[in-house]
Amino acid sequence: MPDTPGRPDPGPPAPPLPGTGPPRGPTPRRPGESGRFRGPRRAAPDRGGRTRPRTPVAVRARPPVHHGNSTPLRDCSPKGRWRVRRCTGKGTTAVVRNAPGPRGALAGRAEPPVLSRIATISLHTSPLDQPGTGDAGGMNVYIVEVARRLAERGVAVDIFTRATRMDQQAEVEMAPGVTVRHIAAGPFGTLDKHTLARHLCPFVFGVLQTEARNEPGHYDLVHGHYWLSGRAGMAAAQRWGVPLVQSMHTLARVKNAALAEGDAPEPEARVRGEDQLVRAADHLVANTADEARQLVRYYDADPGRVGTVPPGVDLDVFTPGSRAAALRRIGLPEDTELLLFVGRVQRLKAPDVLLRAAAALLDRDPALRGRLAVAVVGGLSGSDRGEPRRLAELARSLGIADLVRMEPPRSRAELAHYYRAATATVVPSHSESFGLVAVESQACGTPVVAARVGGLPTAVADGVSGVLVDGHDPEDYARVLHRMVAEPSWRAAFGAAAVRHAARLSWSATVDGLLDVYHGTLAGRRLPVAANQ
Numbered sequence: 001m002p003d004t005p006g007r008p009d010p011g012p013p014a015p016p017l018p019g020t021g022p023p024r025g026p027t028p029r030r031p032g033e034s035g036r037f038r039g040p041r042r043a044a045p046d047r048g049g050r051t052r053p054r055t056p057v058a059v060r061a062r063p064p065v066h067h068g069n070s071t072p073l074r075d076c077s078p079k080g081r082w083r084v085r086r087c088t089g090k091g092t093t094a095v096v097r098n099a100p101g102p103r104g105a106l107a108g109r110a111e112p113p114v115l116s117r118i119a120t121i122s123l124h125t126s127p128l129d130q131p132g133t134g135d136a137g138g139m140n141v142y143i144v145e146v147a148r149r150l151a152e153r154g155v156a157v158d159i160f161t162r163a164t165r166m167d168q169q170a171e172v173e174m175a176p177g178v179t180v181r182h183i184a185a186g187p188f189g190t191l192d193k194h195t196l197a198r199h200l201c202p203f204v205f206g207v208l209q210t211e212a213r214n215e216p217g218h219y220d221l222v223h224g225h226y227w228l229s230g231r232a233g234m235a236a237a238q239r240w241g242v243p244l245v246q247s248m249h250t251l252a253r254v255k256n257a258a259l260a261e262g263d264a265p266e267p268e269a270r271v272r273g274e275d276q277l278v279r280a281a282d283h284l285v286a287n288t289a290d291e292a293r294q295l296v297r298y299y300d301a302d303p304g305r306v307g308t309v310p311p312g313v314d315l316d317v318f319t320p321g322s323r324a325a326a327l328r329r330i331g332l333p334e335d336t337e338l339l340l341f342v343g344r345v346q347r348l349k350a351p352d353v354l355l356r357a358a359a360a361l362l363d364r365d366p367a368l369r370g371r372l373a374v375a376v377v378g379g380l381s382g383s384d385r386g387e388p389r390r391l392a393e394l395a396r397s398l399g400i401a402d403l404v405r406m407e408p409p410r411s412r413a414e415l416a417h418y419y420r421a422a423t424a425t426v427v428p429s430h431s432e433s434f435g436l437v438a439v440e441s442q443a444c445g446t447p448v449v450a451a452r453v454g455g456l457p458t459a460v461a462d463g464v465s466g467v468l469v470d471g472h473d474p475e476d477y478a479r480v481l482h483r484m485v486a487e488p489s490w491r492a493a494f495g496a497a498a499v500r501h502a503a504r505l506s507w508s509a510t511v512d513g514l515l516d517v518y519h520g521t522l523a524g525r526r527l528p529v530a531a532n533q
């Protein structure tokens, strides 16, 4: 990754969102209702089935930037240093939190923070979508895997996403304790992510309206995924008086510093939105120490508010198995040497590098022609929809069209067969905050040949579970792939180490890390993090 790119002028601030400005405005009402509405007075059961006490107290609105703004509070329900409070005076309700800090009301007290329900925001893509196509990728997998496991540990998760079809139910139980809530915002159908910022206000309104059907204090924390969700999360967290934890998944400045040839840069509006979000979030979750450093270096994040929590892999689905059987299963002869690409088909992921490397490999070893195959598994993605057509043309011009299979997006169970069948999975991305595909492949016992960018050096143990390549020269990839094909014992050693490496990256460990971040945030702790190492 190149060093800090020239930081563009931050420009004017993005327009304010509902709920972000002090003092707090009127509470959302139900259609046809007048006066204050806080929904049915339903007591929220905690994870043990008990009812959490709600204590009405005095109100004070919080300024928009709360860090260091410690205010002693009395007579309120403690959630670590965060307090949710309600006032019946003057017909308004407000939710207030006191800022973390040693002078806060809880200083010196050792009460464990309450964490029973989280609002997860995934505005631009739904956890119910098929990953590996459009804008649905590793983030979707992450949200699903984490939500399920949080619920298993007694933390209910509501995932707010934008409704994309008229026939979608307002709420869908994705797993016990995990509810996907569809919020109408903008027209139905898939919208380009760059146009979604225009629909933030109705989305935020829908989220606030949904929450308003419950007692105040329904959510203990907001976790935003991707910058658009984070912008919505800023408003919701402030309105509810709870902390905002944010995962960026990708950063515009990082992507723009490493663009593939011909790729369009992320727009300035995203860069500005990310800047504001980094300032507003109570804690940022980075996938790797590299991403944590990028947040500090490119966005001036406070290192004490950046936590590093690596994503994981489903070790029940992605397991090693017979390569010959897997090849048969996907319709290829048992002696095939399969080079595999899995992911959203867009320039940033550089599937073209794999095709060029396959052609270079055949130049090195023409005898391979009868048994070499290349599979590109995944769907159209990104604003430039021409990539699949360009790949097909490239394959023809390289004289390898007969070897290349363009496969539609596959389910996770089906993907496991592709990984097991492959000689190597190739991840030549120009930028990658982590790279779940690399870990899934390793969990199936297949080594990875990847670009040495972003989080891939964490996902792949270089020289042990795979090989990292500097840059995107197809010859460099071909050299490594040739050895994988020509020296089966060399490849087998990588494969065995790959299984061990992936076994250290479980979703359960991810949830441990996230719970630490959540509890630390609720308690107002700064995180001892590697962001500035």
Ligand SMILES: CC(=O)N[C@H]1[C@@H](O[C@@H]2[C@H](O)[C@H](OP(=O)(O)O)[C@@H](O)[C@H](O)[C@H]2O)O[C@H](CO)[C@@H](O)[C@@H]1O
Pocket: 125, 135, 136, 137, 138, 139, 140, 142, 193, 226, 248, 249, 250, 251, 255, 287, 311, 348, 431, 432, 433, 434, 435, 436
């Ligand atoms: C390329 C990259 O860094 N991917 C990450 C990331 O994934 C996706 C990314 O955030 C996409 O946004 P964009 O193309 O605008 O930058 C989203 O649309 C996708 O839904 C994300 O999945 O997150 C993954 C999980 O943290 C990470 O493994 C992957 O490397």
Ligand SMILES: O=c1ccn([C@@H]2O[C@H](COP(=O)(O)OP(=O)(O)O)[C@@H](O)[C@H]2O)c(=O)[nH]1
Pocket: 130, 131, 132, 133, 136, 137, 138, 139, 141, 342, 343, 344, 377, 378, 379, 408, 409, 410, 411, 412, 415, 434, 435, 436, 437, 438, 440
């Ligand atoms: O046909 C496909 C292609 C991809 N994926 C999944 O999409 C995710 C891609 O995540 P990754 O972090 O590698 O990249 P991202 O798309 O987030 O940039 C991985 O979990 C893949 O298993 C999938 O389920 N089916």
Ligand SMILES: [Mg+2]
Pocket: 278, 279, 300, 301, 302
């Ligand atoms: Mg700051």
